[in-house]
Amino acid sequence: MAFDWAWLPLLAHGLILTLEITVTCIAFGIAVGIVLALMRVYGGKWLSIPASIYIQIFRGTPLLVQLLMVYYGLPSWGISLSAFTSGVLALGLNTAAYQAEYFRGAIQAVKSGQLLAARSMGMNMVQAARYIVLPQAFRIVIPSWSNELILMLKYSSIVFSITLLDLMGVGKRIASHNFRYFEVYIVVALFYLALVFIITQLLRLLEKRVHIPGLGETAES
Amino acid sequence: MSLLIVKDIHKAYGGIEVLKGVSFSLEQGETKVVIGPSGTGKSTLLRCINRLSPPDSGHVWLDGVEVTDPKANINALRAEMGFVFQSFNLFSHLTALRNVRIGPIKVKGMNKDAATKLAMEELERVGLSDRADAYPAQLSGGQKQRVSIARALAMSPKLILFDEPTSALDPELIGEVLTVMINLAKEGMTMLVVTHEMGFARSVADEIIFMENGVIVEQGTPGEMFSNPKNKRTGEFLHKINELYGETD
Ligand SMILES: Nc1ncnc2c1ncn2[C@@H]1O[C@H](COP(=O)(O)OP(=O)(O)OP(=O)(O)O)[C@@H](O)[C@H]1O
Ligand SMILES: [Mg+2]
Numbered sequence: 001m002a003f004d005w006a007w008l009p010l011l012a013h014g015l016i017l018t019l020e021i022t023v024t025c026i027a028f029g030i031a032v033g034i035v036l037a038l039m040r041v042y043g044g045k046w047l048s049i050p051a052s053i054y055i056q057i058f059r060g061t062p063l064l065v066q067l068l069m070v071y072y073g074l075p076s077w078g079i080s081l082s083a084f085t086s087g088v089l090a091l092g093l094n095t096a097a098y099q100a101e102y103f104r105g106a107i108q109a110v111k112s113g114q115l116l117a118a119r120s121m122g123m124n125m126v127q128a129a130r131y132i133v134l135p136q137a138f139r140i141v142i143p144s145w146s147n148e149l150i151l152m153l154k155y156s157s158i159v160f161s162i163t164l165l166d167l168m169g170v171g172k173r174i175a176s177h178n179f180r181y182f183e184v185y186i187v188v189a190l191f192y193l194a195l196v197f198i199i200t201q202l203l204r205l206l207e208k209r210v211h212i213p214g215l216g217e218t219a220e221s
Numbered sequence: 222m223s224l225l226i227v228k229d230i231h232k233a234y235g236g237i238e239v240l241k242g243v244s245f246s247l248e249q250g251e252t253k254v255v256i257g258p259s260g261t262g263k264s265t266l267l268r269c270i271n272r273l274s275p276p277d278s279g280h281v282w283l284d285g286v287e288v289t290d291p292k293a294n295i296n297a298l299r300a301e302m303g304f305v306f307q308s309f310n311l312f313s314h315l316t317a318l319r320n321v322r323i324g325p326i327k328v329k330g331m332n333k334d335a336a337t338k339l340a341m342e343e344l345e346r347v348g349l350s351d352r353a354d355a356y357p358a359q360l361s362g363g364q365k366q367r368v369s370i371a372r373a374l375a376m377s378p379k380l381i382l383f384d385e386p387t388s389a390l391d392p393e394l395i396g397e398v399l400t401v402m403i404n405l406a407k408e409g410m411t412m413l414v415v416t417h418e419m420g421f422a423r424s425v426a427d428e429i430i431f432m433e434n435g436v437i438v439e440q441g442t443p444g445e446m447f448s449n450p451k452n453k454r455t456g457e458f459l460h461k462i463n464e465l466y467g468e469t470d
Contacts, residue, residue: 113310117369120273121376122300122328131327136314214358215313 007174008187014170015191021087021166022153028092029152033099038129040100041107051100058097064158066090071162087159095152102148106141107133139215146203150196157192167191222285224249224411225380230269230279232262239265240276241435247380247413252406254422255415257432258458263415266432267382270413271302284379300328303373303381307388309365311357317344317368318353321375329376336375343371347401363394367401380411387418417466419459423447431455 039051058066071086081089110133118128160169171188175181223246232240239262247253255263268274270281272288272295281288288298312320322340325331331339344350347367357365366386373381386402387395399421406412406425416422422429423443430440431452439452450456 111310111313113306113308114312116273117304117306117310117312120271120299120302120304121324121372122296122298123324124296127327131323132312132314139314212314212358213356 004178007178007184010170010174011167011187011191014165014167015195017084017165017169018153018156018167018195021084021091021156021159021164022149024088025091025095025156026149026152028088029095029099029148032092032096033103034134036096036100037103037107040104042125042129055097055100058094059101063090063094063155064161066094067158067162083159083162083164086162087156087164091152091156091159095148098148099145102141102144103137105144106137109140110136136215139210139212142203142207142210146200146207149203150199153195153199154192223247223282224251224284225270225413226280226282227266227270228280228282230266230276230281232265232269232274232276234265239435240269242279243432243435243437244279245430245437245440247411248427250409250411251427252410252412252414252425253428253430254426255413255430255432256417256422256458256462257438261432262435263432264384267304267384267413267415270382271299271304273304296328300324300376301379303370303376303378305366305369305373305381305383305386307385309357309362309369309389311360311365311369311372313357316354316356317349317360317371320357320368321372324372324376339375340371343375344368346374347371348397361394362390363397366390366398370398370401370405374405380413381405383412383414383416385415385417387416417462419447419462419466431458433458 036051036055039047040055041048043051067087067090070081070090071083074081074086114132114136115128118132119125123131156166157168159166160172163169165173167188171184175184178184225247227246228244230240230243231238243262243266245253255266257263265274269276269279270288272281276289279289283298283301286298287293288295311317312323315323318337318340321343322333322336325336325339326333341350341353344353347370349364349367349371352360352364352368355364357368360368370381370386383402387398390398395418399418402412402414402421403425414421414426426443428440429443429446431438431446431450431454433454439446439450439455441451446455447459450459
């Protein structure tokens, strides 16, 4: 039987949306995640408790529930967001909670003497965090952060459930027209696989690029 | 007026008083050495002076400005006091050169070119200008400590606090660090040095302060302290130090 591959280019559109969503929510997650991590490590009781409550809630409930609440639930409070904004917001709020924990671990892995030395030369807390602690924490966090990026790329596929035509959404629509579920989903899966492969390679390159002798390894000082 | 005045410093951790009223002063250009058994509060004293650990009570003045005044600009005051740690604490992600110039750039607002030039001069001063591009992990312990001294010097501090700067070093690396410190003392740098290196104390200290259990037991010139200590404990301690560490000069 002859295959009709005309649907294949449609997936390219979905691919672009998938990338847009992933990049936006990851960027959002980095920004919010760092703030949450700083609140947890340096914030004292009044900042660290709200931050950990946030993290507990978003890590402790299913991503799909969070997504559906943003898209279908918020309108009943008078907040109607587009499907794209809802998707990015839900994924972003969720990954922020995970990234916050990775950043927190990395900040705490920076030796305490680093902060002491920075403060003792007259840096204020913001300078010490910005110039001394965070640049080291960023290097330490890359491996676990890379995992999170790849997870988010794959989890972003749930936005099909709020009508978005990402890679998964397009695939589902095509399959429900031509009933070639197997072929279509295999191709969708291969697209994800290729993306993950490329991103993994890019992250490895980044890790090499910013590598500093003695950081992230088990060397002293 | 003394460059550094420390008056009646008290500090407790978890209800245990570590410093029980410590007072002394340091003149411009003087080197004083603090000795004493482990756990006596020597590190705590240094940290109280620059408020890395704020004292519970007592006062510290640097060049007439009260460091312990809650309204004092503590960051500006710390910039005037170098601190050299036992464990170096070089910034791991920065090369030797960048370690030395980051303070002048970020804390003092110096421009990058001037700071780089200054940093190279300070590295030269500790004999490490050829290691400017090395990361801390690529340096020996002695080299790390010399870079950390250069880092302190680059801030043009009014005084430098040293907390056992050679205790983490292999014996064969101690000499290179002490040589740098001896030169600094001779050039007139004001230094407060916690150390077990009696050779160093004997050759450059204007005064030795013997601390035990959070108080100063005795202080005096090396000559007085070594030949006829007034307090029995001082003599015993110096004797023990001598057995443990020997003379290294
Ligand atoms: N941050 C802290 N929290 C709780 N206790 C502390 C802290 N820092 C120091 N101490 C305690 O205070 C006492 C004095 O410590 P300190 O480090 O000042 O002694 P030291 O004279 O420098 O000793 P050493 O020769 O071992 O370096 C010790 O009993 C120590 O356990
Ligand atoms: Mg100590």
